[in-house]
Amino acid sequence: MSEVIVITSGKGGVGKTTTTANLGVGLAERGKKVVLIDTDTGLRNLDLLLGLENRIMYDLIDVTEGRVTYKKALVRHKKYDTLYLLPTSQVKDKMAVNEEQLIALCNELRSEFDYILIDCPAGIEQGFKTAIAAADRAIVVTMPEISAVRDADKIIGELGRADKEDIELIVNRIRPQMVRNGDMLDMDDIDEILSIKCIGQVPDDELVVTSTNRGDPVITNRNSEAGQAYRNIVGRICGEEIPFMEFLEDGFLVKLRRVFGW
Amino acid sequence: MSEDVMFKGSRVGLQLILNETADFGNIRDQLKKKLESALNFFSEGTIIKVAANRLTKEQEAELSLLFKRYGITLQAVDFSLQKSISRKQEEIEAEIPGIRETTIINKTVRGGQEIICNGSIVIQGNVNPGAKIIAGGNIDIQGVCRGIVHAGAFGDSNAFVIADHMMAMQIRIAELVARAPDHIEKTKCTERAFIRDAMIVIEPVHRLGAG
Numbered sequence: 001m002s003e004v005i006v007i008t009s010g011k012g013g014v015g016k017t018t019t020t021a022n023l024g025v026g027l028a029e030r031g032k033k034v035v036l037i038d039t040d041t042g043l044r045n046l047d048l049l050l051g052l053e054n055r056i057m058y059d060l061i062d063v064t065e066g067r068v069t070y071k072k073a074l075v076r077h078k079k080y081d082t083l084y085l086l087p088t089s090q091v092k093d094k095m096a097v098n099e100e101q102l103i104a105l106c107n108e109l110r111s112e113f114d115y116i117l118i119d120c121p122a123g124i125e126q127g128f129k130t131a132i133a134a135a136d137r138a139i140v141v142t143m144p145e146i147s148a149v150r151d152a153d154k155i156i157g158e159l160g161r162a163d164k165e166d167i168e169l170i171v172n173r174i175r176p177q178m179v180r181n182g183d184m185l186d187m188d189d190i191d192e193i194l195s196i197k198c199i200g201q202v203p204d205d206e207l208v209v210t211s212t213n214r215g216d217p218v219i220t221n222r223n224s225e226a227g228q229a230y231r232n233i234v235g236r237i238c239g240e241e242i243p244f245m246e247f248l249e250d251g252f253l254v255k256l257r258r259v260f261g262w
Numbered sequence: 263m264s265e266d267v268m269f270k271g272s273r274v275g276l277q278l279i280l281n282e283t284a285d286f287g288n289i290r291d292q293l294k295k296k297l298e299s300a301l302n303f304f305s306e307g308t309i310i311k312v313a314a315n316r317l318t319k320e321q322e323a324e325l326s327l328l329f330k331r332y333g334i335t336l337q338a339v340d341f342s343l344q345k346s347i348s349r350k351q352e353e354i355e356a357e358i359p360g361i362r363e364t365t366i367i368n369k370t371v372r373g374g375q376e377i378i379c380n381g382s383i384v385i386q387g388n389v390n391p392g393a394k395i396i397a398g399g400n401i402d403i404q405g406v407c408r409g410i411v412h413a414g415a416f417g418d419s420n421a422f423v424i425a426d427h428m429m430a431m432q433i434r435i436a437e438l439v440a441r442a443p444d445h446i447e448k449t450k451c452t453e454r455a456f457i458r459d460a461m462i463v464i465e466p467v468h469r470l471g472a473g
């Protein structure tokens with residue numbers, strides 16, 4: 001049974017594209033057939049994070065406008081042969097694809113892939129509406145920062161309006177020291193507002209920046225805490241029960257566990 | 263991105279407020295979205311007033327038709343005249359049917375959502391920051407209220423707001439507005455906000471049958 005998952009956030013820069021790339025690689029490493037669709041038309045980034053920018057021949061718009069079949073546009077990952085990217089155009093903008101087109105495309109892809117991950121653009125306009133249209137479930141990415149959480153709340157409301165009720169949360173870019181000092185929102189604060197199931201807590205990690213620049217997602221890096229967090233998220237998506245990571249000492253760790261019952 | 267179209271409760275009744283510089287196309291589209299969003303609970307026969315000089319006759323007619331589909335009558339009114347007439351509460355209520363009804367919302371109201379109701383509202387969930395609840399009657403939030411609430415929106419100063427955790431950004435009752443302090447602590451008990459001596463006051467209350 002194939003699943004279409006949209007990765008969205010509202011706020012820009014919280015890690016949607018990073019998350020999409022890492023989850024894609026993680027699932028492919030487990031042998032799943034995965035296609036990643038970049039819907040951030042005009043400002044595409046997903047190809048960079050995967051190191052595939054030189055291999056793009058056709059894009060999402062070429063497919064939705066009928067110039068090529070999706071098979072021609074898919075870029076296979078250099079290392080993981082069950083991972084494919086459908087990049088988008090850097091020349092057009094988000095008005096170039098609508099909901100019906102993406103739904104039709106995803107219906108075609110369902111027969112070939114186990115997971116279809118859609119990298120949603122920031123905002124709540126047409127780009128967002130198109131990206132969520134075909135989704136079976138949504139992963140909302142946020143960070144422990146008040147404007148990111150507000151935007152996530154708005155996004156959850158908009159997803160509800162579009163009848164997308166299967167919504168889970170990833171909290172990204174956590175700086176445990178700042179949380180402990182009370183300078184960053186903690187999981188309690190976030191859960192009070194968003195009240196959706198959390199499937200991931202990813203620490204802020206410099207290695208994410210290096211991996212982005214090198215086009216090699218951090219999930220492959222055994223020395224990275226963020227990488228480990230992403231590996232755990234992939235496990236949870238595949239139905240495993242994995243406790244949240246310990247990045248802090250006992251007092252805070254106990255609190256994390258209690259809030260989410262893990 | 264600010265809104266060009268807003269519903270507002272006031273002493274002159276329910277108003278349609280239009281941004282001065284907005285073009286009609288935008289106004290009509292935003293109005294459609296608001297009415298379709300099913301977050302507005304206007305009873306049949308509700309009258310909404312719009313400033314007479316803001317729209318052309320054709321534009322008025324077009325919006326009138328749009329409102330009619332929802333059982334609402336659009337009235338063009340010269341507000342400069344209206345202000346000086348002090349209206350009885352009964353007169354206002356006659357234009358706002360359903361003011362004695364209660365609507366129940368059984369989920370959390372999220373940021374950016376706006377619920378407008380002629381009568382009273384019960385919310386079985388939270389009201390998140392950035393959410394707005396406007397009611398002709400009372401508002402009861404069985405959860406945490408962090409948004410903006412306006413009870414007695416058509417001038418009923420006997421209206422009140424109750425919340426399990428009253429941490430609203432703004433509490434408005436009839437024409438009065440109270441603003442939360444910049445740093446609000448999590449409250450411990452259910453509280454009721456109401457008007458006493460021309461001020462909004464908040465007092466703890468006990469819900470009957472509460473655990």
